Amino acid sequence: MSIDVLNETDYALDEMELVACARYVMEQMRVHPQADLCLKLVDEAAMEVLHVQWMDLPGPTDVMSFPMDELRPGRDGQEPEEGVLGDIVLCPSVAARQAREAGHATEEELLLLTTHGILHLLGYDHAEPEEEREMFELQRQLLLTFLATRGRAGA
Structure with missing residues (x-):
């Protein structure tokens, strides 16, 4: 599993913790072990450009996901697909x-947004109330179990 972090901000980031979270979520979602993911941290001006360009919404946002090979979570009895999961763009100042x-x-918050972004890359959405409940409950479970494995649950 290849996870790259590109920090284009002045935010001092624990890249290893972000990578560990992304790896944990991808493993739990049974993403192919050779899948690639890129996490990019940008300032508010860069995020606003992306938000307007791709969502036609004003101002910066916290996270945006850009799927590549439209990979989906692995299923029991099926081999997960190999490929590029995609890119997640995070804005630390909005997250702060x-x-x-x-x-x-x-x-x-950045761990939460990374988890959220990966779920979007895997096809989850929250446009409808039922989708939102499913996605946010899964996101909560993944993040809490990740934090528990790191000895940080409830931190």
């Missing part, structure tokens, strides 16, 4: 504001 509002650390 959200973390303050939620009462947790920016690093935890």
Whole structure:
């Protein structure tokens, strides 16, 4: 599994923790072990350009996902597909504001957004209430179990 982190911001990031989270989520979702993922951190100006270009929405957002080979979670009895999972673009300054509002650390918000982005790359969405419940519950379970394996649950 190849996971690259491209930090184009001044944000001091624990890249290994972000990679560990992404690897954990991909393994739990049974993504092929040779799949590739890129995590890119950008400033608000760069994120706003992407948000307008791809979503036709103003202002910067926290995370955007760009699937490549449209890989899906592995299923019991089926070999997962090999390929490029895609790119996740994160905006640490937006994540920091959200973390303050939620009462947790920016690093935890970035782990949440990474998990969220991977689920989008795997075809999950939250446009409809039922989809939102399914995606957010899965996201919560994945993040909590990751944090528990790192000795940080409830941190």
